[in-house]
Amino acid sequence: MSELKVEAVTFEKDGVLYRVENVLLGKTVNLRKSRLGNIHYNCPHCAGKNEFGMDDIYLTFNDIRGDKLYPVQQYAKVSSDLRGLEKTRDFISYLVKRAQCRKKHLEASKHVRQRAGITLRLKCTRCEKDVSFSVVVEAKVKAPIPIDWTVSEGELASERAAEDLGEKYELSDMDRPDVLQHLMGAKELLDALETRPLIWKGHEKIMWLMEWDRRDDKSVPECASEFLQRVQDLRSDMEKAPSVVKGFVDNAEKQLLDRFKTDSPRHTCSQFVNVFRSGDGFEHGILGRLRRQLAENLLWLNDEVSRLVAAGKLES
Numbered sequence: 001m002s003e004l005k006v007e008a009v010t011f012e013k014d015g016v017l018y019r020v021e022n023v024l025l026g027k028t029v030n031l032r033k034s035r036l037g038n039i040h041y042n043c044p045h046c047a048g049k050n051e052f053g054m055d056d057i058y059l060t061f062n063d064i065r066g067d068k069l070y071p072v073q074q075y076a077k078v079s080s081d082l083r084g085l086e087k088t089r090d091f092i093s094y095l096v097k098r099a100q101c102r103k104k105h106l107e108a109s110k111h112v113r114q115r116a117g118i119t120l121r122l123k124c125t126r127c128e129k130d131v132s133f134s135v136v137v138e139a140k141v142k143a144p145i146p147i148d149w150t151v152s153e154g155e156l157a158s159e160r161a162a163e164d165l166g167e168k169y170e171l172s173d174m175d176r177p178d179v180l181q182h183l184m185g186a187k188e189l190l191d192a193l194e195t196r197p198l199i200w201k202g203h204e205k206i207m208w209l210m211e212w213d214r215r216d217d218k219s220v221p222e223c224a225s226e227f228l229q230r231v232q233d234l235r236s237d238m239e240k241a242p243s244v245v246k247g248f249v250d251n252a253e254k255q256l257l258d259r260f261k262t263d264s265p266r267h268t269c270s271q272f273v274n275v276f277r278s279g280d281g282f283e284h285g286i287l288g289r290l291r292r293q294l295a296e297n298l299l300w301l302n303d304e305v306s307r308l309v310a311a312g313k314l315e316s
Contacts, residue, residue: 007031009039012140013054015076016069020057021134023119029131041131048126057135060120068116072137075112078105079143091198092206095302098188099309102149114139146188169295170288186295189302198231200224209313210304227297234294241286 007022009031020039022029027044034040040051061069081101088094117136124131169183200207212223260266308314 009033011037014073015080015140016072017138017140018057019134019136019138020120021136023132023134031133041133043124043127043129043131045129045131046124046127048124050122050125050131052120052122056122057120060118060135061116061137063118068113068118069137071111071113072116072139074105075114075145076139076141078112078145079114079139079141081105082143082145083141085143085192088196090202091193091196092200092203092301092305094192094196095189095305096206096309096314098146098302099306102306103309112145114142144188146185168288169292170285182299183292183295185302186299189298190291190295193231193235193298198228200228206305206308206314209308227301231294231297234290234297238287238290238294241290245286 007029008019010017010019011033012018020031022031022041024044029041029044031039031041034051038051038053040049042048043050058069061067078101081104084097084101085094088097115136115138117134120133120135122131122133123129171180207224208220210220210224212218212220212227214220214223218226260269305314
């Protein structure tokens with residue numbers, strides 16, 4: 001028995017891909033799209049010729065529960081601009097482009113969806129019987145929308161997001177929801193830093209406009225240089241942490257066990273060493289502190305750049 005072929009037409013409009021599909025298995029409707037944009041089909045009941053257009057699709061997506069198409073259209077716009085982030089060559093250029101996208105799509109970014117679907121119900125103009133089609137819309141360009149763009153201020157996106165924060169950073173009961181939400185935005189920054197150098201060359205204007213902590217009468221270039229060094233040192237410490245911890249544990253095991261000849265103290269020392277080895281708790285704690293310090297520094301830099309972009313101080 002041969003498989004039933006699914007009849008479908010696809011097209012693109014304003015960065016959104018549309019797929020209109022015949023849902024009547026075993027019923028051929030000769031679904032096709034005309035050059036003018038309308039979609040033609042034959043009624044599966046009487047073979048009468050019919051057509052529908054974008055207005056019919058728009059009206060169906062915009063029902064009493066809200067417009068399902070609009071969030072996909074907004075996703076297409078936001079993600080298209082976010083693709084420009086891939087072309088940035090240094091970290092501060094990345095932050096500037098990111099802030100510009102955020103400013104441009106500030107409201108839309110909180111109401112976006114990559115994909116949506118509806119059932120389009122039509123009536124044959126000849127026999128007046130119902131005919132249904134499935135319509136799926138999807139943004140052509142896919143780009144990860146930063147998680148901190150899509151949640152309300154002071155709220156976490158989900159319980160899972162909170163768990164992820166706990167696994168990555170050193171958290172305490174004193175951390176307020178706004179602090180946790182702020183940390184959620186660090187993932188994209190940490191990832192971007194892996195492939196882009198953090199340099200001031202070409203960004204001297206930003207360096208002089210930022211609100212540095214000018215204690216001890218330090219100059220702006222000195223503050224900027226110290227910031228870069230601090231970020232570099234944190235990244236270096238994160239890279240060294242696993243090997244340093246392993247070396248410490250191996251050395252502690254050797255030093256402790258070799259000092260005793262009898263089983264009782266050797267067993268106690270072995271248990272002590274296993275505390276450091278099991279679960280990677282010791283290493284995890286050190287990495288959590290370092291990662292949080294690095295995240296907080298990057299978030300501060302991102303906030304400063306965002307403030308300057310929002311105020312129009314970086315416009316050429």
